[in-house]
Amino acid sequence: METLATASEALKRCSKCGGCQAVCPLYGETQAESYVARGKIFLIKSYLEGKVELSPKMKELMSLCLLCKACVDNCPNKVPVDQLVLAARREIAGEKGISFIKKNIFQNLLQNNGNLSLAARMGYLYQHSGAQGLVRKTGLLKLISDDLAKKEGLLPKVARHPFRRQVPRVITGSRPRIRAAYYTGCLTNYVYPGTGFAVVDVLKRNGVEIVIPEQWCCGIPALASGDEASAAALARRNIETFTRAGVDAIITDCASCGSMLHDYADLIEGGEARGFAGKVMDFSQFLNDAVDFQPGDREVPLLATYHDPCHLRRGQGVYAAPRKLIRGVPGLEFQEMKEADRCCGAAGSFNLSYYDLSNRIGKRKAKNIQETGAGLVVTGCPSCIMQITHVLEQEQSPVQVMHLAELLSMTYAGEADCDLRAG
Ligand code: SF4
Ligand code: SF4
Incomplete structure (x- = not known):
């Protein structure tokens, strides 16, 4: 992986043309140079030249990146900005450490499936025991922080069983x-x-x-x-x-x-x-x-559009396959949306760390979806599904959000193959 010590060649490739401004969702919402790729490159260069320190401000500015690669894709010199930002985050974590909560999540929770399942179970019980309803009714989280209450509203329902x-x-x-x-x-x-x-x-x-x-x-x-x-x-x-x-x-x-x-x-x-x-x-x-994929012949008489997850289109170069599969669904009409590959604002846990900013980016996505007149938006990333569902719900939009697999499964006659459930 790129380290800051080996990054100088990549940094030199930036010609300061500003081409990244046009495509950076964060710059689109803030017009802040320090948020866009060029600003981040300048900051990393300044650090390597000993002009700035790994300060809390530097940490904040490096956290403010969706890692969506839109800048990399649009850069005439292909500066790997996402890799540089990741390298800076590693350097900061190495020097300053990471927060107690994150440390426990990454080093204890995620490394142990038993603990993770237990945490999911607790989430399920919180949502279904009446506790969540009570917390929302009493406005308890709002009393602690308005931001916390908004973030809690973003969390989707945890499944009863994994x-x-x-x-x-x-x-x-x-x-x-x-x-x-x-x-x-x-x-x-x-x-x-x-x-x-x-x-x-x-x-x-x-x-x-x-x-x-x-x-x-x-x-x-x-x-x-x-x-x-x-x-x-x-x-x-x-x-x-x-x-x-x-x-x-x-x-x-x-x-x-x-x-x-x-x-x-x-x-x-x-x-x-x-x-x-x-x-x-x-x-x-x-x-x-x-x-040799064959869809079923049950018709899905809907107008649908498609959102490109950043990590699919730019991260893995997958663009044509989902569109071809959607267009092959019998009875379905497909309508491309504007800026289909612009980040929806989810970006892993970015929407939890920077709820308001992420929500503004998400609203642009919701607008683009709604302008197609589609009743269904299909995508290939559960994190995008969570974010797009949340922003459409805020608009009280009736548009459904679905994973491609669910759409394709609908084309087969009869119920999805439920007999495969174990016990
Ligand atoms: S588009 Fe590339 S070369 Fe131009 S300013 Fe942005 S990072 Fe630098
Ligand atoms: S990766 Fe995305 S959010 Fe980060 S600087 Fe580039 S365009 Fe902006």
């Missing part, structure tokens, strides 16, 4: 032609099990034997916060179990996880990490490139 606990480890259809592992990611596992069932349903119907090994968080929250050691520890665990599964491909339904799994080859040295990363494919790319 997805992976509801399915067998190996799922075989009638005539499997390829064996693939499914990396479910934490959001599908704990929040959107319906996406998981839809992924399995579509894969099974298209000749895929699906293996769902024991797995851990992909590590992107830790890496994005500068805690490379925790991210690497999670990567090693995932590489080990998925390598043992002996599969032809590793499928993800989450753009952010997929992008991170590809990056394991940079994070961990050795052939095993490269072998693992080489097998990672987004769900849409896998259906398009690796199997």
Whole structure:
């Protein structure tokens, strides 16, 4: 991975043209030079030249980046700004440490699936025992902080049972032609099990034997916060179990996880990490490139649009496959939205750290969606689903938000394959 010590060549490539301003969602909302790529490059250069220190302000400005890569894509010199920002965050974490809460999340919670499941269970009980209703009714969180109350409203409903606990480890259809592992990611596992069932349903119907090994968080929250050691520890665990599964491909339904799994080859040295990363494919790319995908013939008579997750379009170069799959849905009409690949503002936990800013970015996305007249917005990242649902709800919009797998699963006659649930 890029370090600040090796970054000087990349920094020199910035010609200060300002091309990044036009595409940076943060600059679009704030017009602040320190938020845009050029400003960040200037700051990192100043630090390397000993002109500024790793101050709390510097830390704040480095945190203020969605890592959406829009600037990299639009840069005539291809300055890897997201990698430089990540390197700066690692440097800051190394020098100053990370917060107590983050440390516990990355080093204890995410490294232990039992603890993570327990935390999800507590979230479920909070939402379903009446405690959440009481907290909201009494305005308790608002009394502590208005911001905290808004963030609490962003959290989606936690599933009663995690997805992976509801399915067998190996799922075989009638005539499997390829064996693939499914990396479910934490959001599908704990929040959107319906996406998981839809992924399995579509894969099974298209000749895929699906293996769902024991797995851990992909590590992107830790890496994005500068805690490379925790991210690497999670990567090693995932590489080990998925390598043992002996599969032809590793499928993800989450753009952010997929992008991170590809990056394991940079994070961990050795052939095993490269072998693992080489097998990672987004769900849409896998259906398009690796199997003879056939949708069902049940019509979905809706006007739909598509949001490109940053980590799918720019992180993994997947753009055409989801559109082709959506257009193939019988009875569906597709309408491209304006700025389909502009970040929705979710960006991992950015929406929790900077709620108001993230919400402003999200509202632009909501406007672009609504202008298409579509009744459905499809995407390929649970984190984007969470954010887009939240901003559309604020507008009281009737537009549905759905993962591509759920849309494709709807084309098959009958219910999604529920008999695959284990016990
Ligand atoms: S577009 Fe690239 S070269 Fe131009 S200012 Fe931004 S980072 Fe520098
Ligand atoms: S990665 Fe995205 S948010 Fe960060 S500077 Fe570049 S365009 Fe702006």
